[in-house]
Amino acid sequence: MFRLLKLSVLGVSFYAMFACGSGDLKKVEQINLQDTIQVDTTKGAEIIYSDSAKVKAKLKAPVLLYFKTKNPYYEMPKGIDVVFYDENLKPTSTVVSDYAIRRENEKTVELRKNVVAKNSEGKTFKSEELIWDENTKKFYSNTLVTIITDQATISGTSFWALEDFSYYEIKQGAGPIQFNTDMDTTASK
Structure with a gap:
């Protein structure tokens, strides 16, 4: 299940990269960077x-x-x-x-x-x-x-x-x- 989710996210990232013009490549990189921000949760x-x-x-x-x-x-x-x-x-x-x-x-x-x-x-x-x-x-x-x-x-x-x-x-x-x-x-x- 986790691999399927990871593959889906990777697929969406590749689609966004190829669907966008070269000027939008920076936006895609920023979106990918946002996904890697580490967040600790305390309840x-x-x-x-x-x-x-x-x-x-x-x-x-x-x-x-x-x-x-x-x-x-x-x-x-x-x-x-x-x-x-x-x-x-x-x-x-x-x-x-x-x-x-x-x-x-x-x-x-x-x-x-x-x-x-x-x-x-x-x-x-x-x-x-x-x-x-x-x-x-x-x-x-x-x-x-x-x-x-x-x-x-x-x-x-x-x-x-x-x-x-x-x-x-x-x-x-x-x-x-x-x-x-x-x-x-x-x-x-």
């Missing part, structure tokens, strides 16, 4: 990120694909769940998404589709795309983002945040803000 993956022997984050993915190319990358087509920790191993923030890709050389993780991040203060950040730059230890997004707090729900065109989401900046933010009316007004007199 139920759990990755621990550490720095100086201290755990910084734990990532879980139902499926983890590792593409061994010139620019290697990990793809998590069924999403991820990440927990970030402080120096005392106390969770500081969480991030989930339906899809993620980590580019190893750039040390960036692109999170896409239903991205939700929460910090220890209970603030929730929602977007369709969020990029984690491991070098700068920051998250950023150039797509619509919504931040939900106890006092407000603010949407903006883009934003960036520290890794633990304790500090963030949003661009072109808009939304209703609820102020505490029980504040002591005598302090300003």
Whole structure:
């Protein structure tokens, strides 16, 4: 069965080579190169990120694909769940998404589709795309983002945040803000 499949693939490659003009020969070579990319598959993956022997984050993915190319990358087509920790191993923030890709050389993780991040203060950040730059230890997004707090729900065109989401900046933010009316007004007199 395997030989028959291999012969079929070889036959299709030869057919494509002879059916195409000489200008398309490069395209056929690229297709054949793509077939030889080595991909490792892990199911139920759990990755621990550490720095100086201290755990910084734990990532879980139902499926983890590792593409061994010139620019290697990990793809998590069924999403991820990440927990970030402080120096005392106390969770500081969480991030989930339906899809993620980590580019190893750039040390960036692109999170896409239903991205939700929460910090220890209970603030929730929602977007369709969020990029984690491991070098700068920051998250950023150039797509619509919504931040939900106890006092407000603010949407903006883009934003960036520290890794633990304790500090963030949003661009072109808009939304209703609820102020505490029980504040002591005598302090300003």
